[in-house]
C-alpha cells in the first residue's frame with residue numbers, strides 16, 4: 001500500500017498495489033501494520049456502505065462531536081464520487097479549508113480522513129457505492145454537520161444536487 005499525505009495536514013491518500021494476472025487483480029485494501037507504520041489508526045470497529053442511486057446525490061458534511069470524533073477511510077467501490085473534507089480543527093493552520101478528492105472504483109484509491117474533519121461526497125455516476133471504515137462507533141447523539149453549500153467553505157460541487165437528506169440540507173450557517 002502507498003500512503004500520500006495531501007494538502008491538509010493529516011489527510012492521506014491510500015493507494016493499493018495491485019497484482020494483475022489473467023483472472024483480474026488482487027490488492028490488499030487494509031493492513032494493520034502498514035497503517036501503523038504510516039501513522040494511521042489500526043483499530044476500525046465499524047464499516048459502512050452507502051449506495052447512491054443517482055449521479056448528483058450528496059451526503060454530508062458530517063462529523064461526530066467530541067469526545068466521539070472519528071477517523072474514516074473512504075473508498076468508492078462502484079462508480080465514482082467527489083470526496084470532500086473540511087478542516088474543523090480550530091487550532092489548525094488550515095481551519096475551515098477544504099479538500100476535494102475524486103475517488104473511483106477503477107483506481108481503488110481511498111481517502112484517510114482524520115478526526116476533526118467534516119466529511120461528505122457527491123456521486124458522479126448513477127449507482128455509485130461507497131465503502132468506508134470508521135475508527136469509532138456510531139453515536140447518534142453526537143452526530144453533527146455543516147451545510148454542503150455554506151459560504152464559509154465555498155465548496156465547488158461538480159453536479160447539481162439531485163438528492164440530499166432533509167437533515168443535510170438544513171444545517172445552519174457555520175458559526176466557528
Ligand SMILES: Cc1cn([C@H]2C[C@H](O)[C@@H](COP(=O)(O)OP(=O)(O)O[C@H]3O[C@@H](C)C(=O)[C@@H](O)[C@H]3O)O2)c(=O)[nH]c1=O
Nearest residue numbers: 046048050059060061062063072119120121137138165
Ligand atoms: C452513519 C450511520 C447511520 N446509521 C443510521 C442512522 C439513519 O437511520 C440511517 C441513515 O443514516 P444517515 O442519514 O446519517 O447516513 P449518511 O447521510 O449516509 O451518513 C454518512 O454520511 C457520510 C458522508 C459520512 O461521512 C458517514 O460518516 C455518515 O455520516 O442509518 C447507523 O445505524 N449507523 C451509522 O454508522
